[in-house]
Every structure is written in C-alpha cells, then in structure tokens.
Amino acid sequence: xxxxxxxxxxxxxxxxxxxxxxxxxxxxxxxxxxxxxxxxxxxxxxxxxxxxxxxxxxxxxxxxxxxxxxxxxxxxxxxxxxxxxxxxxxxxxxxxxxxxxxxxxxxxxxxx
Amino acid sequence: xxxxxxxxxxxxxxxxxxxxxxxxxxxxxxxxxxxxxxxxxxxxxxxxxxxxxxxxxxxxxxxxxxxxxxxxxxxxxxxxxxxxxxxxxxxxxxxxxxxxxxxxxxxxxx
Numbered sequence: 646x647x648x649x650x651x652x653x654x655x656x657x658x659x660x661x662x663x664x665x666x667x668x669x670x671x672x673x674x675x676x677x678x679x680x681x682x683x684x685x686x687x688x689x690x691x692x693x694x695x696x697x698x699x700x701x702x703x704x705x706x707x708x709x710x711x712x713x714x715x716x717x718x719x720x721x722x723x724x725x726x727x728x729x730x731x732x733x734x735x736x737x738x739x740x741x742x743x744x745x746x747x748x749x750x751x752x753x754x755x756x757x
Numbered sequence: 758x759x760x761x762x763x764x765x766x767x768x769x770x771x772x773x774x775x776x777x778x779x780x781x782x783x784x785x786x787x788x789x790x791x792x793x794x795x796x797x798x799x800x801x802x803x804x805x806x807x808x809x810x811x812x813x814x815x816x817x818x819x820x821x822x823x824x825x826x827x828x829x830x831x832x833x834x835x836x837x838x839x840x841x842x843x844x845x846x847x848x849x850x851x852x853x854x855x856x857x858x859x860x861x862x863x864x865x866x867x
Contacts, residue, residue: 680856690794690802690847692856704854745804745813747794 647671649741649748656754662729665751667741674722675699677744681715681726683737684750693739696724731755759783761848761859768865773838777862779848780830789851791831793822796845796861805846806833840866 652666667679681693694705696715703715714727724741736755741748760782769775779791791809794802804813806822809831819839824831831850835842843866848859 678854682856682858689861690849690858692858695854695856706855740801742802745792745807747801747803750801 647743647746649743649746651739651741651748651751654752654754656756657731659732659755659757661731661755662727663731663753664725664727665739665741665753667724667726667748669722669724669743674717675719679715679717679724680742681713682740682742684740685734685737688737691737693726698724728753758852759857761850761857763846763848763859763862765860766863766865768867769838771838771840771866774834774836775838775864777833777835777846777848777864778828778830779832779859780828781850785826786824786829786831786850787826791822791824792849793820793831793833794847794849795842796847798844802847835864838866842866 648670650668655663657663675698678695678697680695683691683693692706693709694715696703696717698717705713712729717724733755738750738752740750762780767775793806795805796802805816805820809824810822819836821834831848845861845863847861850857
C-alpha cells in the first residue's frame with residue numbers, strides 16, 4: 646500500500662528557512678515524480694513544483710523560483726522541500742503528492 | 758498557460774445527483790488528463806477520479822468523471838449523495854509538466 650508520510654509541524658520566524666520531508670513506501674520511489682503543493686488557511690491548492698526522484702531533476706513554479714529547493718535521498722525513499730526567506734504569507738499546509746496519492750500534510754506557521 | 762474554473766459552491770439533497778464542472782480556459786480539455794480530489798475539513802486531499810474517468814480502488818462507483826470537448830470542460834458526477842460526500846472538490850490537469858488546479862468547489866449535502 647502506497648504511503649507518503651511527512652514530517653511534523655513547524656513554527657518559523659520571518660526570514661528563516663523550513664525543510665519538510667516526505668517518506669515514501671509501498672512503491673518504487675524512483676518510478677514517480679514527487680510534487681509539492683501548498684494550501685494557505687481557507688484557500689485552494691497551489692502547485693509548487695516537482696522532483697524526479699530518479700534523476701534529481703526539478704521543475705519549480707515561477708512564483709517560488711529562487712526560494713524553493715527540492716531534493717531527494719533515494720537510499721531512504723524520502724523527498725524534501727526547503728523554502729527559504731519565509732514570510733507570513735507562507736503560512737500554509739504543505740503536501741507532497743504523487744499520482745493518485747497524497748501525504749498527510751505539514752503545517753508551517755511563519756510568525757514573529 | 759491555462760486556468761481551470763470551477764463553481765465556488767454547489768448544494769444538493771441526500772440521495773440526489775450533483776455534477777461539478779471544471780472548464781479549461783485555453784487549449785483542449787482532452788489534451789491532458791484531469792484528476793479530481795476530495796478534501797474534507799482538516800484532512801489531506803484524496804483522489805476520487807484520475808485520468809479523466811478512472812476510479813481508484815475503494816472509491817464508490819457513485820463517483821464518475823467525464824470530459825466534454827464541446828464545452829471544453831471536465832465534470833465530476835456524484836450520484837446517490839450521502840452526507841459524508843460533503844467536502845471541497847478540486848479538479849487538476851497538466852500544463853506541460855506543471856500541475857494546474859481549479860479553485861475548488863464546496864459541496865454541501867443538506
């Protein structure tokens with residue numbers, strides 16, 4: 646059974662960085678792109694980008710280019726999303742997702 | 758680039774059928790698969806339809822998806838509505854390798 650298990654909630658100050666992990670199981674990790682999607686409080690879903698776990702290649706939404714870095718560690722079937730220079734409007738639930746499956750989400754709160 | 762437009766909200770009574778539309782602004786709706794996600798309050802999205810009309814195992818056959826090239830839109834139809842179907846529903850498609858989401862539709866079952 647496919648599972649995507651994300652790291653726990655984070656509280657960060659403006660200007661800091663956050664790194665969220667997503668551990669995959671139940672399938673071949675390198676066989677599917679991993680996407681990251683965020684959802685601000687009361688808002689819709691916003692696509693941030695993807696990583697190809699096989700090659701490490703990435704593709705980021707223009708809005709996040711220069712602030713987001715997606716990486717992976719194939720030895721432990723885990724993908725990571727790091728967002729830097731955090732602002733209050735980055736407060737959101739961050740999801741990893743692959744075709745048909747989603748992680749449980751990680752709440753990132755940015756507050757001074 | 759294109760957008761996917763959904764109605765902000767729909768409501769229907771238990772036992773009835775409801776259809777949620779997702780209209781693509783440019784380019785053909787048929788050129789990229791459409792997925793539908795259900796999101797209950799406080800929970801992560803789950804897939805109810807993938808590749809236009811495929812249902813993951815465990816999703817009731819009350820849920821069905823279709824595309825209509827004449828209106829350039831995709832539709833999610835839920836029949837025999839249950840109170841547990843009350844949720845937000847999002848359509849999603851692809852622009853090159855980007856994911857594009859609709860704005861979401863709040864389904865109220867009353």
